[in-house]
Every structure is written in structure tokens, then in C-alpha cells.
Amino acid sequence: MRPHFVLGIWDGHDAGAALLREREVLFAVNEERLSRRKLDVGFPKHSILACLAFAGISPEHVRDIGVSTSDPAKTLTRIIPRLKEEYYLLRRRKKEPGRLTSFKKWAKYRLTELKPNAVSMGLSRFHLNRNLKAMGFSDYHLSLIDHHEGHAQAAARTSGFDDCAVLTLDGVGDGLSGSLWSYKEGALHPVKKMPARVSLGIFFEHVTNLMNMRELEDEGKVMALANYAYPIEDQQNPLMKLLEINGLNIISDYRSTGLYRELKKTLWRYPSEQFAYMAQRALEKNALSLVREACRITGMNKVALSGGVFSNIKLNMKIAELDEVERAFIFPHMGDGGLAVGSAMAVNESFINNHCYGLSDLYLGPGFSRNEIHEALEGRGLSFRPVEDVAGTAARLICEGEIVLWFQGRMEYGPRALGNRSILARPDDRQIKDQLNILQKKRVWYQPFCPSILYEDLPLLVHTDGREDVDDNRFMTTAFRVKEKNLKLMEGVINIDGTCRPHIVRDENPRFRDLLLEVKARLGKGILLNTSFNIHGEPLVCSPDDALDMFERTGINYLFIEDIIVEK
Ligand SMILES: [Fe+2]
Known part of the structure; x- marks a missing residue:
């Protein structure tokens, strides 16, 4: 058949x-x-x-x-x-x-x-x-x-939980800005719909726009900039008055464009980083209330989350730390970009009841054959050769202070590079970090980089206490607090607030794991700076041609494509 x-x-x-x-x-x-x-x-x-x-x-x-x-x-x-x-x-x-x-x-x-x-x-x-x-x-x-x-189907069916509360929060879609579901024995039951009239996603979208950034794209920059403000009490935060939560209702005196005007008035009185801080706090307070309420109403302490609001990794960290939450899983392609998967799963439900999808990795995109790679390499006048020990060679270059472009296997699905289309560097060098940020990736200075960390080394580097299973956060969806003794080792991959957003590596990507083991042999821990293989504002590279185009445009000297090293 x-x-x-x-x-x-x-x-x-x-x-x-x-x-x-x-x-x-x-x-x-x-x-x-x-x-x-x-x-x-x-x-x-x-x-x-x-x-x-x-x-x-x-x-x-x-x-x-x-x-x-x-x-x-x-x-x-x-x-x-x-x-x-x-x-x-x-x-x-x-x-x-x-x-x-x-x-x-x-x-x-x-x-x-x-x-x-x-x-x-x-x-x-x-x-x-x-x-x-x-x-x-x-x-x-x-x-x-x-x-x-x-959004809910994708989160629930890839969470690995038998039952959980499923909360979606975003800008707006089909007249709603959020929804709560209970997921039991593989079936999804609606509990509450949150009308689009007031939306936490649109609130943060407006904040992003008002700071001359690109809405639906640069919200992470707002979150990063917020770390550079001086903290104030919530009572002194004027943005707290714009939105409030009552049960599972998001309440405001202002609708979308009215909210924009109110935010604009507030921004006029504050420096950008302070405004970003106040917006981040308001988002966190309101979203945390909704998660607590979701647990209370469903009587469940595992939560699966999706929708653009959960691209905010600082919020996600605080959700995972809530007393009410035993485990939190965030669908790794939480924004609207992940809706194709969720929609297909919703349709599939009528053929395969109550099915969960194991999501051992996110290498769901295109891969390229040896011939395709060679075709891309020929005729560019570049120097390339096969190497026997890819992981060892790359680890040596990285530990010597080189930035390395890394192109392997099938492309990642979702916003994060997880070791197949990555730019890699030492985790402990602030200078390399700044060079990579400003000169190579053309990002703003306050945007932090993230680390890839061997699963077994994670508890040695960050606080994992209270997290029932760190595997729920393996796809760079949440932040962890770094242990003080590791601040130096992680200088290039740490936020100013002492947190980092790790990609946790087990056995799903053997070559990338080997690379981390080789780095561990040299630096003592299996950790690398890992950022997406693209220039800021451009999509992640997909094909060997995309990778080579970017290699030629940057000052980076080494590119690994499968087992081939390309050198300038
Ligand atoms: Fe959405």
C-alpha cells in the first residue's frame, strides 16, 4: 500500500x-x-x-x-x-x-x-x-x-508529554491572540480563547517598531537591550498600567493602535534601553500570570507553549522556574513559521488518532549530495581539499582563535542553527565575539551569542536545579543562569545578566558531538560559540552555493562543507 x-x-x-x-x-x-x-x-x-x-x-x-x-x-x-x-x-x-x-x-x-x-x-x-x-x-x-x-498541535504533539496544558500566545491569528488547551492521552481539547482585541504579541511588536527596529523580527534585540537598563520596581513601570491579566483574560483600556500611541508617549520620556526593560518586564509579568492560570485551570503542571511570544527566551526561563510548572516545552519553531508543521499534524489527527511525533532533532530541511557540493565548489577559484579528521581539524582551528563556517547534512528547521548551518568560535573570547558580531555578522553590539554544550557538561556550566528535564530545552528555546565559576570560560556566549541560551547536544548529530568532544579535550569543557550561518538580516544559508557566497563575502578564513575544508 x-x-x-x-x-x-x-x-x-x-x-x-x-x-x-x-x-x-x-x-x-x-x-x-x-x-x-x-x-x-x-x-x-x-x-x-x-x-x-x-x-x-x-x-x-x-x-x-x-x-x-x-x-x-x-x-x-x-x-x-x-x-x-x-x-x-x-x-x-x-x-x-x-x-x-x-x-x-x-x-x-x-x-x-x-x-x-x-x-x-x-x-x-x-x-x-x-x-x-x-x-x-x-x-x-x-x-x-x-x-x-x-500552534497548539505543534507544541503538544512534539512535547513528549503524555498530558499537559498547551498555551499559545502571539500577535494575532484567526481573531485570537492566544488560546489554552488541555492535552490528554494524545487528544487536544480547547479550554479558552483569548480575543485579538488585546494581544501581548502586538504589545511587544509595537515596542519593537517604536524603537526603529523591524517588528516580527527584531523582538530579540529589544529583549537583549533590556539587559542594559537600570532595574526599577514594577510599581514605577508605566507600561505595567497598559495591560493586565484577570484569570485568562488580557485586559487593556487600549486597542492595537491606541496602545501604540500610549507606548509612543512613554518612549518619549525614557532612553531606549529603559523602555526596552520596562516592556520586557511588562511582557514577563503578564505572560507568567497566564501560565500560572493555565496550570491552575487545567490542574496540570507540564506546559507546552507556542506562538511568537515564546520566542522570548528570558520569559521562557522564568516560566521554567515557576513553582507551578514542573516541565515546560517550547515548540522550537514557535512563531508563525512553524504553522505548516502544526497544520499538517492537525490534519493527520483524523487518520492517526492521538499520535505524538518524536522530535529528536530539527534537521528537517534540504541536504545536498557529494556531486552537488563539488559542482558548487568547482570554478570559484577557491582552495579546497578533503580532510580525514573533520572534527579534530575544526576543533584545532577554533581553539587557535579562528572563526569557522560549518555546513553539514540537512538544514535546520526553525530560527536556530543547531550545528548543521553554524558559525563556530571559541566560547571564552570577548574579542572574537565582538569581531564576529560587528564585522562578520553585522549585528548590534549588545546582541549576545549562544553556546552549544555537551549534554553531560551542562550541569557543570549552568544552574539546572529545579529543571525536571533539561532535554525540554535542547533547541535553544530558553535561557539558563551560568554558574559563577564559568563566567570566564563562557565570556563570549553569556548575556550581561549572567544567563545564556544553550543548544544542548546529545547523540542526534554525531559529527557535531565529535567536534564538541575535541574542543573539550583542548578547553576542558564541551562548549562552543554557535551562531547561525548567515549575515544578520539574511536567511540562514541553505545550499552549498549560499554557503560559498557568504564565505567569499566575509573575512572568515575556513569553511567546512561535509568533510571538505575550504580555505582562503
Ligand atoms: Fe501566530
């Missing part, structure tokens, strides 16, 4: 596609990696084709397709893609706001508060079918999956 394939699609911010085969996530990728357009918002044609190519199937083999979100705002952008494009350019600061921008923004936010209805769902279906048929899909069933259910 032919295997049953389910295709998941997300065609909004950070569009992408995912393919499930029976009980397994076979392949998942975001459009930006293939189109080379950061956080691409278009219909993810390249991603869909990549899914099919990986499985060696054609469109007629796919009988079930799940697409997320069918509210009026999303539907309108399916009918008029130009609207999506215009917002994309504004948000990414590629286009200056025009005279009508404020009005358009107001209209957009009001429209996104509306839930899906029969008309929007019918029109979404029509336009999606048109795109799918143009790609050759013919005999299939299309399911429209609720935005927050997509």
Missing part, C-alpha cells in the same frame, strides 16, 4: 511547508531559505516543491493538505497579494511610510480582530485551490486549520 502523505502549508509571515508521512515529520522548510528573501510572505511554492522532491513524489501522491488561518484579513491578502507585500516592505523598513500608512495600519489591526466566517473561509479555499492546482495538485482534500490550533 502506498504511504499516506499530509502536506502542511503556511502562506503568511515566514511562509513554509511541511510533509508528514504516516507517523513521521519527513521534511519541513521555510520559503525564505529557498527564495533567499528573509521571512518571505509569499505562497510557499519552493517549499512545497522541496517537500515533494525530498519524498520523491509528485503532487498527485498528496491526498490531504492543511493550510493555516482563514480570517478576513488573511483572506484579503490571498485575494490581493500586493497588500501583504506592502506590509512586508514597511515592516522590514524597505519602504518609507506614506501619508496613508497610519490609516492602513489602523484598518489592518481592526480587520485582524475579526474571526473567520463562511465568506472568508470560502474565498480562502478558492484562492488556495487555485494556487495548488497551478502546481499540479489535483485529487486532494483541503482543510483550513485554525491559527492557534496549528
